Amino acid sequence: MKKNIIFLGTILISGLALSQVGVNTAVPKATFDIVGASTDTAKTDGLIAPRLKGSELKAKDALYAAAQTGAIVYVTEALAPAGTTVKTANVTTVGYFYFDGTAWQKIAYGSFTETDGVIGNEVLNATANGGLTRAGSGTAVNPYTLGLTSGTANGQVMTWNGTAWSPANALNIYNSDGTLTADRTVTFGGRALTFKGSEQQTFWGATGTLNQYGTTSCANMILNAADSNGNGVAARMHFQIYPEQSAQIIADSDATGLSLSTSQTTVSAPISFLTNPGGVNAVQRAEISGDGRFNINNTLSIGYTAQQTFTGTQKLKVNGSIVTTGGTYPDYVFEDYYNKTSVIKPTYKFTSLYDTEKFIKENRHLPGVTSIRELDKTEEGYSFNISDLSVQSLEKIEELYLHTIEQQKQIDEQKSQITLLLAITEKLKSEVELLKKKEDIE
Secondary structure (H helix, E strand, C coil): HHHHHHHHHHHHHHHHHHEEEECCCCCCCEEEEEEECCCCCCCCCCCCEEEEEEEHHCCHHCCCCCHHHHEEEEEECCCCCHHCCCCCCCCCCCEEEEEEECCCCEECCCCCCCCCCCCCCCCCEECCCCCCCECCCCCCCCCEEECCCCCCCCCCEECCCCCEEEEECCCCCCCCCCCCCCCCCCCCCCCCCCEECCCCEECCCCCCCEEEEECEEEEEEEEEECCCCCCCCCCEEEEEEEECEEEEEEEECCCCCCCCCCCCCCCCEEEEECCCCCCCCCEEEEEEEECCCCCCCCCCEECCCCCCCCCCCCCEEEECCCCCCCCCCHHHHHHHHHHCCCCCCCCCCCCCHHHHHHHHHCCCCCCCCCCCCCCCCEEEEEEEHHHHHHHHHHHHHHHHHHHHHHHHHHHHHHHHHHHHHHHHHHHHHHHHHHHHHHHHHC
8 A cells, every 4th residue: 555655646746846757767748648568578568447346337327527538437337228217317337437517428449530621532423334433533522432333223232243233133033041130021013922832833923813823734733731640642733734635634652632612702602513615704504502403404324435425305324224223122012911000011902903993083083192183394395203103103003913913813703604504505505406306206
């Protein structure tokens, strides 16, 4: 402590006497001149400003006013932004700070302010292709000049190749992997966007229409679902078309089927099938209604390998058998006839030909057969149930067989009676002949 007091006293005396203070020099060249011990490697050089923590400097806020303008300190521990005052608002980093009479300001490193002055008259002139070149004699008192051709678009990016400035090449949307940090919207603004591959190109028109082009052969769009069963095969669906061929929708690989449906619609939503014979608008040919009814507007052929020709009012051709399911079968005719009752159809009763004739006279149709008055009629004709008609027809056939069997039995019985009568007649005839002969003898 004694040494420090003596040194300080020496400085004060020297300052009072000379108005200049020197350290390690007898001839100070400024108000305070410190000469370093440059040849003494055992000593350190430097001037250390007062060192304080940000919190310590903040605690002395009231002591600093205009009179302390120019004071310099070194902050060893920064303040948190939320814990500063008006004077220490900038003390959020470690480093040198000076007081400007109002607040502490960070002494920046490597920054400078350039003012207008005499410089080397280097002018950047636009070249014919939109580039920039450096030129000038270095004798005029002018700032740097950037010469651009008229019509240069705002936002033009220039690149320097060491000799000249040139417009930068257009940037790719991505030339390396990237991740979006927020939602993005691309507005076409009347422009189209095309992605080109070696065989396919995807094109968005100016109105946003999406097109897929096959540049070498087919146009193909593929939907892939992740492999969920671990067999290494994804389920896929193709939308593709080859030149001058039919368009195709194909489910392949691990797909288990292909469904065409309407679902969760606010109103009944049918599926329509439309075609055209060429050169005209498509016309609906078939429709599956929202409740599952299937209607075909034209003819239908089943079981053939090629389209069939229909004539007249023909609408259906089947190459094979037709199987239908009904609620009953006409065996109840025989069951009722022989058992006097039917379990298959308890309401059925076999009727005699006399009763049948009576029913026909009264109703003008066979009993058990749907009357024409009960059929629906449209412009195309009457509609009737083929399965019901088939059962009703077989019912009448079985009844006819039973009536025929009864008649055959009657015929057989009558034949027996006729044979017996013939025998009796012959016997009587013989007896008559004998009587005649006796009469002749007598």
